[in-house]
Amino acid sequence: MKYWIGKLAIFIVLLYNLFIYSDYAGANQLSNIDVQQANALPAVENLANTDNDIAKNRKENFCRFNEVVKGINKVEGLFTLYCTENSGKIYLEIKPEQLNKDYLAIATLESGVGESGIYSGLPLSDFIFYFQRVNNRLHFVVRNVKFRAESRPEQRSLARSFSDSVLYSLEIANIDPQNENILIDLNELLMQDLPGLTTILKYSLQADYRLDAHKSYFGNVNSFPENIEIDSIYGFSSLEGANLVTVPDSRALTLKVHYSFSQLRENNDYIPRLADDRVGYFITAFQDLSNKNPHESFVRYINRWHLEPSNPNVPLSPPKKPIVYWIENAVPLEYRDAIREGVLMWNKAFEKAGFQNAIEVQQMPDDADWQPADVHYNTIRWFNSLDAGFARGPMRVNPFTGEILDADIMVDANMVLSIQQEYHALMEVNPSLVGKNPCQALWGSQKLGANNSLLPDSEFCYGMESSNQAAMGALALSILPNTTASSETMKEYVYQYLRSLIAHEIGHTLGLRHNFHGSTMLAPEELNNTEITHTKGLVSSVMDYLPVNIAPQGVQQGDYFPGVVGPYDEWAIEYGYKTSPSAVLEGIIPESEKSFLEQIALASPQPELSYATDEDIWDINPLANVWDMSSDVLLYSQWQMDNARVMWQRLDKGYLSKGESYNNLRVSFNRVLKYYFRNATLLSKYIGGQSFLHLHTSDNPSWTFVPVSLLKQRQALIKLQEYVFAENAFSFSPQLLNKLAPSRWEHWGRSVPNNRLDYPIHDRILGFQSAxxxxxxxxxxxxxxxxxxxxxxxxxxxxxxxxxxxxxxxxxxxxxxxxxxxxxxxxxxxxxxxxxxxxxxxxxxxxxxxxxxxxxxxxxxxxxxxxxxxxxxxxxxxxxxxxxxxxxxxxxxxxxxxxxxxxxx
CATH class of the missing domain: 1.20.1310 (5 helical Cullin repeat like)
Incomplete structure (x- = not known):
């Protein structure tokens, strides 16, 4: 009996030896199943193997592991990296305890082509992944975070009902037999098209590009205790190329992608906060299969930063760790103060939530040894393009809790250049844009796949028309009789615009969605009263798409753009960040905050806290608009159309300076015409209009939908007849119309429009009237x-x-x-x-x-x-x-x- 027990023990040891210490670098490795079925192998039959044989195998494999990494630059951190200088190879070492563990991956386009949607700084994708060893390969797996379950039976059902996504199956280069650390060739992962650039290029450039391995290589590589940062430079080739003018030869282009792989923060006392549809936050949602609620199976957390008071026992306390934004060193010096002030505007809102100096701003040094895409730095980035003209405030969150982990705001230089060069047209007047959702009008309705987030979404729309509005204000500043044009005035105007733009994008990175009710707080006669706008605010929320506030004729000009956040912004920050009394207790769960949060949300019926976001602005609510202002849009729009008529008259009276091109006159005429019709379009929303209120039964509402009064609708029809359809609605002198010359420059970046040379005044007017x-x-x-x-x-x-x-x-x-x-x-x-x-x-x-x-x-x-x-x-x-x-x-x-x-x- 002892004989067979001994033989069995040796047999088990040999099986373990084959499984752990065989050569993992070869193509003919043994899988787990192979080992279990290896009864006929000589190594198994040779029961005379001793502990010395095992030690010998261990030593040989250790030597092979050492040979692979010998002489290679070792970079230690979250993952140990081995970087070769000559071959361009990078090896990644993974510890056994790092297998099946969740990590955050962020891919950012660090360099683009500056045209057609391929812009530097754009977020490509972010997702949760883990490494899983399967037989003798290592799988790179994207975690499915959409479904969860608490009980054991439902977890079993969940595991077999919904799949994770195995993006890559990687060959194991070697295993260290001493500590069982796995070594993989990172080229197999990051020299592939992980972010889906091939699909993005085909969609954006309408051309087939392929990744060329011979033109691709690694750039900067860094590993830190909580994250690794790697640049992959990708060479793309196309037989025919695309219609690009920003690259020397469109058959070949180079893109740099920055990868940030970081440890997912766990057990950091962060408490997910339940969302409420009366307060506009971006949310992290998942379906809880353990939830027995017959009305709702989804759980929704707001996206917010982990902000804790250093002293929760006082009404106002500095945070333990403030939210820090870095101004990138590429931002021009003259704009840094406005950007800084736009960021710090939000500290007023955080004071209402109990935090003193919750946000800080720092300047990225010129010799910084880190990159803006590093997950540990929140940055305001500056980039140049031929045709972008947008700002965007994306953020990355923990998909399990909604905790914001990283944010990087992008600002295209064209946003400011369009003001300083106010005569430069972003687009010809396009009647098809009238009355449409701004996002659809500018970008269309097509989307890429789930992880290809490069293409524009609603945030990109705060760009094209924002720039146009700002340029319109600059034009009004220089031409209306009740304004004073000077270099100092223009400098202040640019300052106000950039400050407001940054405040809007910062709001997104704090978790806030758009609020298109934000511009309706003040009555028209209050808009230019700085005693009100400097304290209460020009608008209830800077999260609206705000036009330039141009005073009507005979009224002294006030603020062009808001300089403080509004009451809604303060209330929303209070809901998202105020510390609940129960938060100091251990074992707190999100549901325990419901009563606390409900008391805050009960204020929602107050008019200045009204909320309407992207999906609420489809022609139904006349007070939920983009590019409107005041609580009486009928009067506001009339004022702006009257301003436009005055500007046309002054354009007709020698507005251009000596030596200036008549094309500038055409551009200005177009801009004013578009501004006129955009305001006319606001009137049409009163017809059949209804206000939609985000209310609950606890708010004691009368109605959720409130139709526009018959009187208001009749007034809107009268104004439309007067300003759009009447015989005398449009009256332009032949002298003005015969000066509207188009640009004749024909070269890269500028082309002569393929339409009529003279100004098609009938087509322009009819196009808008028809719309x-x-x-x-x-x-x-x-x-x-x-x-x-x-x-x-x-x-x-x-x-x-x-x-x-x-x-x-x-x-x-x-x-x-x-x-x-x-x-x-x-x-x-x-x-x-x-x-x-x-x-x-x-x-x-x-x-x-x-x-x-x-x-x-x-x-x-x-x-x-x-x-x-x-x-x-x-x-x-x-x-x-x-x-x-x-x-x-x-x-x-x-x-x-x-x-x-x-x-x-």
Missing amino acids: VLRSLLDSDRLNRLQDIELKTLPGEALSIPELFHTLQTGIWAEVLTPGEPKPISSIRRSLQREYLNILLEMMLGTTDTLEDGRTLAWYELRQLQKAIDVRLKQLSESIDIYTLAHLEASGDRITKALNAHLLSK
Whole structure:
């Protein structure tokens, strides 16, 4: 019996020896299953092997491990790195206790091409990963963090129901037999297209690029106790290249990606905080399969920093560890003070949450030995581009808790250059942008895959139009009679703009979402009262997309942009960061803060705390807009359109300086025209509009939806008629129109537009009029108007027949208004034809509309046909042929359409 026990013991030792100490560098390694099935191998059959043999194998493998890393530069830290100088290889050493452990990966595009969405500093992806040993290979696995379970049975079900993502299976180069540390060739991981650049380049540049291993190499490599920082320089090649002008030859381009792999912070006393839809935070959400709540299976935590008071027993305390932002050394010197002040604006909000100097700002030294993409540094970065013109405030969070771990704000130099060179046009006036969501209008609706976050999202939109708004303000500063243009005034204007822009982006990195109700706090007459705006604020939230505040004629100019955060910002920071009384207790869980947080959220019905974010601004709420201001948008928009009319008059009176190109006049004219129509578009949201309030039953609300009053809707229609559709809405002198010359520069970065050389004034005006008119009569708005009739008392809603009748009597006033017939101008004829087109499309069913809209279109067309017939009989021989032909053709079209409609029935 002892004999067989001894043999069995030797057999087990040999199996262990084969599993642990075999040569892992070869291609014919034994897997776990191979070892278990190795009964026929000589090593197993040779039961005479002794402890000396085992020691010999251990020594040989140790020698092989030492040979691999011999003479290689060793960099110790979170992971030990071995970097060769000649071959460009990097080996990564992984300890056994580091297997199956979660780490945070961040990939940042450190150098781009400055064009078409490939910009330096853009975040590529961030995710949780772990290393898993499977047989004789090491898997690089992205953790699935969307589902969780607490109980053991549900965890078993979870494990087999939802998959992690194994991105790479890496060959094990060697194993140290002394400590079982695993060595892998990092080239197999980071010289591959880990962030998906190939897909991004194809999407952005519309060309096929491939990663060229011969042109790719490692740059700076550093390892610290909690993170490793590695630069990968990727060479990409394309047989045909792309339509790029910023690189010498688009068939080849080089991109640098910075990787930051860091230890995920655990057991640091951070308490996840439950989200509330009345307060606008970015959230970390997961589905809790253990949750038995029949109404909600998701758990939502707000994203916030781990901020703890150094003394929780006093009302105001410095934090144990402040949030520190570094101004990158690439930021021009003249802008650093404005950026610093924009960051520190938020300390006022944190004081309401009990923190003194919660945020600090430091300057990155010129000789810094760290990079802005390092996970341990929050930076405000400056980059240059040919066509970007945006700022963005991305952050990285712990997907298990919502704790913010890193933030890096990007600012394109064009954001400021567009102001200082206010005559430089970012874009020609584009009627298709009117009334659309700004993000869709600028970037389209397509998206990349889940991890390819390079392409623009809502944050990028705070750029193109923001720059345009700022440039518009600079133009107003230099041309309106109630402003004083000087170098000092312009310097202060740029300072205010940049400070406000940075404050907005800092808000994002603190966890806050947009609040498009933020601009509606003050009445129009309060906007330029600095006694109010310097204390309470110009807006309730800097998280809105804010236009430049241009004073109406006869009013002294106040602040152009907010200089302090508003009441909503302070309240939101209080919800996110104020320490709850229970937080000092051990074992605290997020649910224990519910009562504390509810007391803060109960303030939400206050008007200055109103909240509306990106998904809330789709044509329904006239006070949830981008680029609006004041609690009375009807009056505000009228003021701005009046300002625009004054600016056109002054452009007509020798605005250009001696020797200046007339193209600058065209650019300024375009800018003012776009500003005019953007404000007109704000009026259209009152028609069928409803305010939407983020309220709970505990807030004692009357209604969640509150329709715009009938009086306000009628006022909006009157203003639209006066400023958009009326005969005298647009009046430009021939002298001005004949000076609007386009640029004729043709070279890289500048091209001559492939359209009319002279200014297409009719097309511009009709394009905008059509956009507003079609928006007023689209199916969504008509459906809302019909629904609101059931949601209000009789006589309190704007009916669809009233909308049709008001538009028709205004647009066709030359026909429907009694009196002596008069000629119809070319701009009015174009508008009338467009109105006719819309109604004909509705009646004939060539466009989507509700049936009541279709029958009302038929009714209005019949009334119009009768009026045209009457008017034609009244025309004298002296009437112009334009008007006669227009009326006869319009009447004929209506007659044929009515007959066709009758036949189709």
